[in-house]
Structures are given as structure tokens and as C-alpha cells.
Amino acid sequence: MKIGFDAKRVFHNTTGLGNYSRDLIRILAKFYPKSTYYLYNPKPKKVYRLELTQSMHEVLPNTKFWKKYSSLWRQTAVLKQIKSDGVDVFHGLSGEIPRGLTKNKIKSVVTIHDLIFMRYPKLYSFFDRKIHFKKFKYAAKNANKVIAISEQTKKDIITFFKIDPSKIEVVYQGCNNVFKEERSVIEKKEFLDKYKIPDTFLLNVGTIEERKNALSIVKAVKEIDIPLVIVGRKTKYYTQIENYIQKNNLENKIYFLEGLTLKELSTVYQLAEVFIYPSIFEGFGIPIIEALFSKTPVITSKEGVFPEAGGPNSLYVDPYNIKEMIEAIELLLKSKNKKEEMVNKGFDFVQQFNDEIIAKKIKAIYKEL
Known part of the structure; x- marks a missing residue:
């Protein structure tokens, strides 16, 4: 099986979302080494906390244009490389997935960690709330499966995004x-x-x-x-x-x-x-x-x-x-x-x-x- 990951946090985040992403990829590669794991990274890495094994492949934008507009690549153009790699399932590790996966018959999963920006809006700027809401709701609606990291998060996804509970699976986090x-x-x-x-x-x-x-x-x-x-x-x-x-x-x-x-x-x-x-x-x-x-x-x-x-x-x-x-x-x-x-x-x-x-x-x- 070929699994693709939104790996931005893997290579650029040293705290919660980065730790979750690295740990999940690490343990999957350890227990299921025959699968192939494609780590789609929008720009050269700054964090070196994941030791890449033979079954892991870091994938960067493949043209100068998309290297320059890496944020846009992550949302849309990455799809071309996902298709080229023959990915069976794409997993958005931090509440986001690129557009066009369903149209191109690529199954998708998204992990949603929390909806704090909905529960405590005063902690976020107006524009951050709007951006988070748009991205998370799109991912929850369009992914084939949603992973919530707790029962609390599952309840919030159902409440705020009106997602069918049967589509949401609770899988707890581990740690390094x-x-x-x-x-x-x-x-x-x-x-x-x-x-x-x-x-x-x-x-x-x-x-x-x-x-x-x-x-x-x-x-x-x-x-x-x-x-x-x-x-x-x-x-x-x-x-x-x-x-x-x-x-x-x-x-x-x-x-x-x-x-x-x-x-x-x-x-x-x-x-x-x-x-x-x-x-x-x-x-x-x-x-x-x-x-x-x-x-x-x-x-x-x-x-x-x-x-x-x-x-x-x-x-x-x-x-x-x-x-x-x-x-x-x-x-x-x-x-x-x-x-x-x-x-x-x-x-x-x-x-x-x-x-x-x-x-x-x-x-x-x-x-x-």
C-alpha cells in the first residue's frame, strides 16, 4: 500500500502537530515496513527529528514555480505528484487535505486535533478563525474518513461541522x-x-x-x-x-x-x-x-x-x-x-x-x- 502524508509539520514544527505527525509516520513504518510512505513537504526542512527509513520518501515541489509558491502547491498542485506516485490513501495530519483528491479517485483521511478556534474564538484573530474554519470544514466534509484524537474532539466535529458520527474514528495519540x-x-x-x-x-x-x-x-x-x-x-x-x-x-x-x-x-x-x-x-x-x-x-x-x-x-x-x-x-x-x-x-x-x-x-x- 502507498500512503501519502501532508508532511509540512513533520519537517517544520517542533511541538504538538509536528510530534503527532512524526510519531505516526515512524510507528507505521516500524510495524508496516512493506508499505511505502510519501511525505509531501512544501519547502526544505528545518526540523530533523524524523529519521527516514527505506520505506519513507520525502517529496518536495518539482518545479521552480511551485518551490516559490509552496503554500499554494500544498493545497492544490501537490495533487499531480500524488497521482504520479500512485498513492492509494492520502492522510492530512493536521486538519487539511489538498483539493481534488475525490475527483481523482484517491481515498483520503484527515486528522483533526481540536476545534479550539471555535470554542475559544477570542484566542485567535478574525482572519485566522476564518481560514481555520474553511480548511477544517472542507477536509471534514470531503475526506473519506476523519480521525479525531479524542472523544471530545469527535463531539466538537459533529457539533460545529455537522459531520455524520459514523464517518469519524477516535484514535488516541501516543508519544515519542x-x-x-x-x-x-x-x-x-x-x-x-x-x-x-x-x-x-x-x-x-x-x-x-x-x-x-x-x-x-x-x-x-x-x-x-x-x-x-x-x-x-x-x-x-x-x-x-x-x-x-x-x-x-x-x-x-x-x-x-x-x-x-x-x-x-x-x-x-x-x-x-x-x-x-x-x-x-x-x-x-x-x-x-x-x-x-x-x-x-x-x-x-x-x-x-x-x-x-x-x-x-x-x-x-x-x-x-x-x-x-x-x-x-x-x-x-x-x-x-x-x-x-x-x-x-x-x-x-x-x-x-x-x-x-x-x-x-x-x-x-x-x-x-
């Missing part, structure tokens, strides 16, 4: 194998020395933006005798956190890290006492999975998708209820037995997000088409 590898004592010490952070800390991972709600954790930590490490790219929202830290003299208690390698990120997960993720809304919440594989207990938000990712043995709080968050943190810091129970049961729960299970589900969808 680096988070399943135990880091050595030496590696952990080298990390602490390199970034000059304390041995004991709470952890939050994710872009530092309003929706992720890191300020609530900072407010909670103000009342608890333990530092906080926040890992993620800074946005304008960081200024609010910085102002609160300065106003409350927390400069020596809050640590910000950015640009970590995947190995370093897995190390900081394993070093953390507790992982806290009080996001307001996500399509899935991959950092929760990374934490559970790292055998770190999780505190996260009680509504939406989070219980799907965190399972029955994580702790759930109102993301804006600072008192509730403090109580959850203190429970884990004071009770070694509770913490160990959450770690062990959380690790058992997260096995359903292992590579082979996900690969089988995706391959079955391709075969059905």
Missing part, C-alpha cells in the same frame, strides 16, 4: 519513545547542573499562553514551599506571569526553560515530583501522556478531554480554583503512598497509548478505504 526510556542518575544530575534548577520541583510543560493557564500554578506555588519549573515557548501571556512573579517576590522560586531536546524533556519529567497541567481546553493533552510514561503523578483539569488522557488515577481540579490546586499538590507531597499508587496505576493506564495499538488502528482505517 524517548519518554518511555529511564534516564540514568548521571543524566539527571547533568541536567540539574546544566540548567541550575533545584533537585525537587513541580513541573508544567507547554507553550506559555493564556489557554495553558500556567499563572494558576504560579499562584498556587506562592503558598507552597516547593519551586516550579515551566518548560515552553513564551508568548505575550508570559508578561502576566512575570509581573505576578515580580510583584510577589517569587524570582527564586519559578524557573523557565525553553528549547530543550526531547531527551532533556524526558529527563525533566522524570525528575519532577508532580506534573501539573491546568489547561482550559485541549484536543487531547499529550504532555499528560508523557508524564504518565515518565512515572510522574499528574494533576490536571477536571472538564473536557483531560480525564481521557489522565485516566482514573490522576487528580482533577478546577483550573482556576487555586485552593483546590494547592490541596491536590500538598496531598501528593505529603503522602508517599498516594503518590506511588498514582504512579503505578497511571503507568498501567497509559499502556493503551503504545505504538503498536495506534499503528494497528490507523492501518485498519487505511485498509478499510
Whole structure:
């Protein structure tokens, strides 16, 4: 079978959509190496996180004109190369598919991660909302199958795009194998020395933006005798956190890290006492999975998708209820037995997000088409 992928995020994105795209292609190539995987990339790659195997082929625009107008190539002209490669199924990995697939009898799948721009429009510009809506709705209507990364996302696709539920398949995300590898004592010490952070800390991972709600954790930590490490790219929202830290003299208690390698990120997960993720809304919440594989207990938000990712043995709080968050943190810091129970049961729960299970589900969808 020949499978084509919209690979823009594979080669140009280091966060959520890029990680999903790389991991999915990697595990399909691992478990089904006899298939051929065409990775349609609109411009020379900037991210080198996917090791190409013999069954993977990166495909760039094949003329000077389309190299110059690569964004347009990705939406339309790429179809000519998809046909030339004899692709059986094309998979849009981030809510988009090129136009003309159905007309040319090429089966298609699209993964939709979330519709946050619909639920929380104030977080997006007017034009971004319009563009996202147009692209996502077209893909959902015209793809032969829609993959939602959670039951929450499936509900949103049905609500906002009026898509037949039978057309939508829920297939959860996994995470990179680096988070399943135990880091050595030496590696952990080298990390602490390199970034000059304390041995004991709470952890939050994710872009530092309003929706992720890191300020609530900072407010909670103000009342608890333990530092906080926040890992993620800074946005304008960081200024609010910085102002609160300065106003409350927390400069020596809050640590910000950015640009970590995947190995370093897995190390900081394993070093953390507790992982806290009080996001307001996500399509899935991959950092929760990374934490559970790292055998770190999780505190996260009680509504939406989070219980799907965190399972029955994580702790759930109102993301804006600072008192509730403090109580959850203190429970884990004071009770070694509770913490160990959450770690062990959380690790058992997260096995359903292992590579082979996900690969089988995706391959079955391709075969059905």
C-alpha cells in the first residue's frame, strides 16, 4: 500500500502537530515496513527529528514555480505528484487535505486535533478563525474518513461541522519513545547542573499562553514551599506571569526553560515530583501522556478531554480554583503512598497509548478505504 502524508509539520514544527505527525509516520513504518510512505513537504526542512527509513520518501515541489509558491502547491498542485506516485490513501495530519483528491479517485483521511478556534474564538484573530474554519470544514466534509484524537474532539466535529458520527474514528495519540526510556542518575544530575534548577520541583510543560493557564500554578506555588519549573515557548501571556512573579517576590522560586531536546524533556519529567497541567481546553493533552510514561503523578483539569488522557488515577481540579490546586499538590507531597499508587496505576493506564495499538488502528482505517 502507498500512503501519502501532508508532511509540512513533520519537517517544520517542533511541538504538538509536528510530534503527532512524526510519531505516526515512524510507528507505521516500524510495524508496516512493506508499505511505502510519501511525505509531501512544501519547502526544505528545518526540523530533523524524523529519521527516514527505506520505506519513507520525502517529496518536495518539482518545479521552480511551485518551490516559490509552496503554500499554494500544498493545497492544490501537490495533487499531480500524488497521482504520479500512485498513492492509494492520502492522510492530512493536521486538519487539511489538498483539493481534488475525490475527483481523482484517491481515498483520503484527515486528522483533526481540536476545534479550539471555535470554542475559544477570542484566542485567535478574525482572519485566522476564518481560514481555520474553511480548511477544517472542507477536509471534514470531503475526506473519506476523519480521525479525531479524542472523544471530545469527535463531539466538537459533529457539533460545529455537522459531520455524520459514523464517518469519524477516535484514535488516541501516543508519544515519542524517548519518554518511555529511564534516564540514568548521571543524566539527571547533568541536567540539574546544566540548567541550575533545584533537585525537587513541580513541573508544567507547554507553550506559555493564556489557554495553558500556567499563572494558576504560579499562584498556587506562592503558598507552597516547593519551586516550579515551566518548560515552553513564551508568548505575550508570559508578561502576566512575570509581573505576578515580580510583584510577589517569587524570582527564586519559578524557573523557565525553553528549547530543550526531547531527551532533556524526558529527563525533566522524570525528575519532577508532580506534573501539573491546568489547561482550559485541549484536543487531547499529550504532555499528560508523557508524564504518565515518565512515572510522574499528574494533576490536571477536571472538564473536557483531560480525564481521557489522565485516566482514573490522576487528580482533577478546577483550573482556576487555586485552593483546590494547592490541596491536590500538598496531598501528593505529603503522602508517599498516594503518590506511588498514582504512579503505578497511571503507568498501567497509559499502556493503551503504545505504538503498536495506534499503528494497528490507523492501518485498519487505511485498509478499510
